[in-house]
Amino acid sequence: MQTGMQARKYRLQGAGLDLALPYLMLAPGLTIVLGVLVYPLWDGLRASTRAYRYGSPVSHVGFRNYVQLWSDAQFLNSLWVTVKFVALSVSIEAVLGFALALFCLHEFRGIRLLRTVLIIPMVITPVVVAILFRLIYASDAGMLTALSEAMGGGGVQILGNPLNAFIGLVVLDVWEWTPLMFLILLAGLQSLPHEPFEAARVDGAGSWRVFADLTFPMMRPVLAVAIVLRTIDAFGTFDQVFVLTRGGPGEATRLISIYGYDTAFKFQQTGYAAALFVTIGLVVLALAFSAIRLLRRIDAS
């Protein structure tokens, strides 16, 4: 009798443990996710509805911080600069990345080395990239000025001129992140089926026809994913601007990330900065959802 009861007890223990084990094993991961993702998000949302003075919350202001953003000329300027920067740099990166991926699809002597060299900019720390470009752009002792002077010209003004500084920042971003586009698109191209291309060749289609009617339509989903990823990433660009221009000259390169950083940490307007980042987060989220919907529509067609 006792043996039977013991067996039943062990069976129950085993069943109980079986039931609990998945939750127990999930618990550490879940705790980490709650701790590092959900709580900061919640805390940020809470902060965005408060007014801070000298670094401490002093009152609840509801949505006033959010409303105030849309009459803040500095915020609107930063948003506009960011949108221009993202649109321009991601477009150029997509075109260049696609072109490079198409070129590197061919097998020829040295192609492996070329593919490796092409992704080097992406693996360099962004701060180091910014320092490198500062050494190129500096009007007093930069590489461009040295080249210009060697050819009998004067100093080259990049960082001291609003338009040039903005273009200089876009060039830096394109140099650093085109390799990511290239890598994603090359992987996409390599995974395309061979048969349609062989059939097209047999039918006498030229290179342009093959690209326009086969390669591009088949690559559209991959291209869309690459563009979405880069767009989300480009909205958060910070290190390069922080080192290269700190947002200047004037406000010509002050991206939203720099304005948000200064507002939160330098000017101690924590609540206002939280509202700013929540708003930008929502904008980026909306962009990502739109892109995903577009992607589904492309897939369906």
Add this chain to the structure above:
Amino acid sequence: MMHSSRLTRRSVIKGGLGLALATTALTTLGLPMPARAAGKKVIIGAFADGGLTPFKEKIIPLAKEQGFDIQFLEDEYGVTLEKWFADAQSGAGQYDLYLLDDPWVPQFGAANVLEDLGAGGIDGSDKDWIGAMIDMGYWPPQKGPRVKGFENAKPTLICVPFVGDLQTLTYRNDVFTGGAPKTWDEVIAKGKEGVAAGKIKYPVVFRGVSGNPIVTSWYPVFLSFGGSFFDDKWNPIFNSAEGKASADFFVGTMKQNAPSGVVEFDSDQEGAAILGGEAGAIIQYSGNALKADDPAQTKVAGKLDFGVVPKQEKAIAQMGIFIAGVPKSAPNKANSIEFLKWYVSAETQAKLSEAGSIPVKRNAFGIAKPGNRLIPVALQQLDAGALPRPRTPDWAKVEELLGIELNKALQAGSGGGAALDTAAKQVKDYLTTAGYY
């Protein structure tokens, strides 16, 4: 016999435990062993600046002889304010002492995150202090307007002056052969002669980068033209006729006589221009000035002299001292206060002066052999006139707003007065939102 590789609960738990143990062991082995304290530990946070070189090279070794174990942590200027404020406010306790830029004192004071050094035994009423310097260590300020919420609070000594840095003129003695130029007009006129004679490339050089750098360069010009920043009710009045004249002179005449890329110049490019022999004159803090006699750091050693800043109406410089505060969260608070008492003693201040740094006590200026010829000139400047920046916790924002507008005008090469009008409106709006009025 067939070996089963089925994943069992027991194997998962055993594997997990093994992994956890291995991780713990590796982490423990990978962590550096805590260094054995060699004395009374004091962790000092500072921003990288040549003005602290004599302290680092000569005074830290002396402090070690006194039994202090100094850990000196340096950061780039642009990130220290936010880093230390976060440390102080969160009570992280990563530092025992901050070497602040003096305009940051009100922000730390208003947030009530620094120790009362008067209560710790440091005498703020000692007559040997340079008055204008020790005044900057009090919050709320003992003199001048106070921000709302602190009108009736008792001034507390939360910081003590550490290096008495202030702006002076550095000029080329082969260009300005009659000694330091007395006025801005003379700086430009004689500088042009120096350019024509092929001795220099530009009469002046300054910092044009938006924010703190450009405001720091414009401020002594503004003061010398007779400008005032705020009235006693915190209304911006820097766009007065005097202020506008100074801004127009700065973005117009001074830019025309400076390197073409001055809009993007910060202290490193500015220093390179004067130490490299290209510029005729510069208003600067001690960081680069201390290198003026070192042939390893300048191409024009022996050709650089120091003087009081030029005037239009007054010869007033901007003060920008290093000032020390002890966070309430400091892990070695008692050591820090003991260190500060030793550091501000007459003997150590004399050593600081011998080491070539600008002291913070008047007697130390009078020692027989100051370590740098800039030191007596700094005292002359103090006596001629040197003013701190306004004592508001919102100075960083004010400086940012003004700096952006000045930088835009500098790019254009004109419109300094209009830039001040725009900035004054922005500052007024911001301070209104912040509840100043």
